[in-house]
Amino acid sequence: MAGFILFAMTTRPDALMISLKQVGVPSSLAYIIVTTLQIVPRFVTKASTILDAQRSRGLETDGNLFVRSRAVVPIILPLVLGSLMEVEERAIAIEARGFNSNREETSLIEIPDTRAQFILRRIFMVLMILSIIARVAWQLST
Amino acid sequence: MAIIDLRNVTYKYPLTQESALKNINFQVNEGEFVAVIGPNGAGKSTLCYTVAGFVPHFFKGELSGTVEVAGADSSKSNLHEWVLNVGLAFQNPFNQISGAKYTVFEEIAFGLENIGVPRDEMIPRVNDAMKLTGISELADRSPYSLSGGQQQRVALTSILVMHPKVLVLDEPTSQMDPIGTREVFGVIRTLAEQGMTVIMAEHKVEWIANFADRVVALHEGQIIEDGKPQEALTSDVLAGKGFGISRYTSVARKAKETGLWKKDKLPVTLEEAVEGFAHV
16 A cells, blocks of 8 residues: 555656556556546545535534544535536547547657666566565465 | 638537527638627537537537538547647636646647657647747646646647647636736737637637627527627627626717717727727
8 A cells, every 4th residue: 555655656647657558558548547646636635625615614524423424425425526527528628639539649758668677677576476475375384 | 711610500418408509600711810708608618619529529419500610521520530620728727637747848748649749849849839828937837736827828738739720719718817818818819810710708808809800799509799899899789688898888888878979889998998088
């Protein structure tokens, strides 16, 4: 989990998108993966806006566990519905910018895949497999 | 030669009873800057989407009549080919940011990547487009860290960079301050003079009066007025239907009642008003 957060926070979305496409992921799927990672901080901002809006309409958010858990629905529901409504506009916007074009795509940034990176990837893969084996072996021995 | 040609266009969104556009006949010449005005729900956005190909390709629904842009018939084209000729930017800037890019520069290049523009052509095109709209200094910022007005400029630039023949703008300056609005109208005016055709849905009548070549007024899905800004914006047809009216027109109309305004024509710009009152 910590590894995933570190990855999402430190990887440039465009670089990730290009890398995904390089390994053969279709561009629409790559787009979904990348925008989902980007959406997390925006979700937090939006949730706090909704929280403020609901509070100003008299929603109780402080108190014991029961009071607080009752406040979840009036916050989650607008958050989810609002996000769904945004999808249509975003689809129009990226379509207007040729997202579904059947021309060969080009890329502004280039990611050089150096020999060192290639070797490191292999080393990490071997390390991962080794650690899984070690863990399983340890589990079996105890 | 009309680059946009709509004939007898009637359109109904799916699951609705009433047509959003009713028997629209609308021709626009190359290099013309046409402002579309009308109260909310009059069909401005639907007209924009129709010219941009999203009606009916994206929204589905029932469309009758013919829509032609640059000689191509909308019903016989694909949306992904259509967008190469017609660029669309709309009101909410936040949803126009792709969400897959780290900087404004890359955001603007997104469309060019999709349509396969080579990298060494892409960089000067993005630079030129940013210079044109005055956002060069935002190049390295994150698109999400910008103000609404700045985001609207990024959205506009992202479309301009694709060099469309026709530019369709649906309230592109709604979140801008007066300085930003003036600059954007100025840029659009320049582009129209260079031969780009512009359709802009907009409420700000005083800006329209100063910059547009022509005004089309929509009401309940129909075109009720179409002409030069001075004539269209002061037309009696618009009265009482919720249209924005230039403050100069309102002042002169009142002045006419008391005999202070002596001309036949009512003003829509500050200059016209000053000139008219100069003889008093």
